[in-house]
Amino acid sequence: MxxxxxxxxxxxxxxxxxxxxxxxxxxxxxxxxxxxxxxxxxxxxxxxxxxxxxxxxxxxxxxxxxxxxxxxxxxxxxxxxxxxxxxxxxxxxxxxxxxxxxxxxxxxxxxxxxxxxxxxxxxxxxxxxxxxxxxxxxxxxxxxxxxxxxxxxxxxxxxxxxxxxxxxxxxxxxxxxxxxxxxxxxxxxxxxxxSIRAAEAAKVIENAQRDINIAFINEVTKIFSALDISVWDVLDAARTKWNFLPFEPGLVGGHCIGVDPYYLSHRAQELGIDPQVVLSGRAINDGMAQWMADGIHAALGKPGADILILGLTFKENVPDLRNSKVIDLVQALRGHGHSVAVHDPHADPAEARHEYGLDLASMPGEPTYDCVIGAVRHEAFRTLSGADLAAILRPGGLVADIKRMWPAPAADAASTHRYWSI
The missing domain is CATH 3.40.50.720 (NAD(P)-binding Rossmann-like Domain)
Incomplete structure (x- = not known):
């Protein structure tokens, strides 16, 4: 054959x-x-x-x-x-x-x-x-x-x-x-x-289901934030129940989960069906970058900050840049008047330039930024220590950890930087 x-x-x-x-x-x-x-x-x-x-x-x-x-x-x-x-x-x-x-x-x-x-x-x-x-x-x-x-x-x-x-x-x-x-x-x-149609449908709902589950966690993240509760603390407690589904909040992009629900909703609308749950989940996830940017901007307290985002690929430890929602975070922060650079050792610089018009930055060796954002949980970023982060932050700078890569400093610990998370 x-x-x-x-x-x-x-x-x-x-x-x-x-x-x-x-x-x-x-x-x-x-x-x-x-x-x-x-x-x-x-x-x-x-x-x-x-x-x-x-x-x-x-x-x-x-x-x-x-x-x-x-x-x-x-x-x-x-x-x-x-x-x-x-x-x-x-x-x-x-x-x-x-x-x-x-x-x-x-x-x-x-x-x-x-x-x-x-x-x-x-x-x-x-x-x-x-x-x-x-x-x-x-x-x-x-x-x-x-x-x-x-x-x-x-x-x-x-x-x-x-x-x-x-x-x-x-x-x-x-x-x-x-x-x-x-x-x-x-x-x-x-x-x-x-049937062929059943196989096609099975694939499209596999990813739509994940999208909806993540959307729920993203929505409750916003609720808990308004209550001054860390969603990560809530998830730590909830995961102790045997049948709790361990989805995490974040930026939902990529070539599958961030795309496939639109294929299903498109066909539903052609049939005269309003896919409310599917599109609601997509709307929540598509809006997370702006919500995060608003929170980081508020924590900074002023426009004009120099920000370094760590991570551009759509998920950790892969070079795939397709439909990455980190670019939405970049644009939202720039909309708040900040200067934003992006560093990602997994991403291809030529592809980042072609897809998003971004020239990837190198990791600085001195205090250069007012804010460092952990956007993608690459192993190279996850292992950074508080001292590593402080070394690239100006005094009083902000560490914004949206993927829970780094432990928050203790309330009584001496630190040269501030910490923000979802």
Whole structure:
């Protein structure tokens, strides 16, 4: 069996590497620079190391002509949202056009989508596109399937070779084919969803559920703050109950949790349904950066402060900058009249400049700032001591810890800086 994986990012590359251990597998990415890096053994996402790349036997190409006549095509491209929070299916459509030109009806190939979408995209949008562009007939010349990705960037425990894989084909034969293929990849087993739509829906609610749970914690954070209670102290107590869900407050971005609820709400609105809970959760989480900036500004007591934010990526210990809500914090603080710099050892400076117009700052070696904000719980930041922070703060400066990385100084402790948290 020849398999082609289209899109070699956080999702596609780990999957392609595992597939290549068992099948003739080609990894296709339209970014030639990405392919060149991978051929040199470097994965900028940090998900696959050089030894694994070299050992797996994965063929790599940026030329779609190298990928014709495969038995199975797996699409793993991003599904972002636009400036109005509407689903942007252009990467999926582009990948679908690529696949349509490669299909060989004599092979009766199967096209599987892993990209997160709302229910109906695979069969109502992608399938007809392939038919129109290729002249082939779905269900006779090619078949469709769906298997939602579950990659968690930076997570070394729940990797693609260990997690349960949900899958569905347009008929029982396709479902069993996918069960065989994915069953080779993961020791976690496979789950056969009742339909492609059910599999699509399962993925989109996995992330929407997390978004809503975090939104609840963010909302009570605001309530407790008004009562002068630290939410972290409340969570310490609440976690002692056996069935309390240990979600934490924070900035909720990234390419999944900060995006997928909008896919679900978009489809609901098309159906005339008002998705109140889904959109309420998104609104709360999207507004947290402004709320935090307001609190930090009040603690500073004046505009014009020099602020250093530690962390720009959307989560700890990964280089992924997509949909990071730290940029919202930057803009909100600048709106209060402050000068804001950002330092992140995991982020690529060129990508930060391209995505957000930010020139990343280096870690200062002397008291330079009036405020240091711990925004992302990178290990390099978590291990900073009070003395380390004091060394870069001017006298009376403010440590704003929004991720509970550093212990608050004792009330009677001699300290050259002040402390603020949520």
């Amino acid at each position: 020849k398999i082609v994986v289209i899109g070699l990012g956080y999702v596609g590359l780990p999957l392609a590497v595992q597939l290549a251990k068992h099948f003739d597998t080609v990894g296709l990415d339209s970014n030639a620079a990405r392919i060149a890096e991978l051929r040199d053994g470097h994965d900028r996402t940090g998900e696959v190391d050089a030894a694994a790349l070299a050992a797996c036997g994965l063929a790599l190409t940026s030329d779609a002509a190298d990928c014709s006549g495969a038995d199975l095509y797996i699409v793993t491209v991003p599904t972002p949202i636009d400036a109005d929070n509407r689903p942007d299916l252009s990467p999926v459509r582009s990948a679908t056009r690529t696949v349509a030109a490669l299909l060989d009806a004599a092979k009766t190939p199967t096209v599987v989508y892993e990209s997160t979408v709302y229910p109906g995209v695979t069969e109502d949008i992608c399938g007809p596109m392939i038919e129109d562009l290729s002249g082939l007939v779905r269900g006779r010349d090619f078949f469709l399937g769906y298997s939602p990705e579950r990659i968690n960037p930076g997570d070394r425990e729940h990797t693609v070779d260990k997690i349960m894989k949900v899958l569905a084909g347009e008929n029982d034969q396709v479902t069993e084919l996918l069960a065989t293929v994915y069953g080779k990849v993961t020791s976690g087993g496979v789950f056969r969803a009742r």
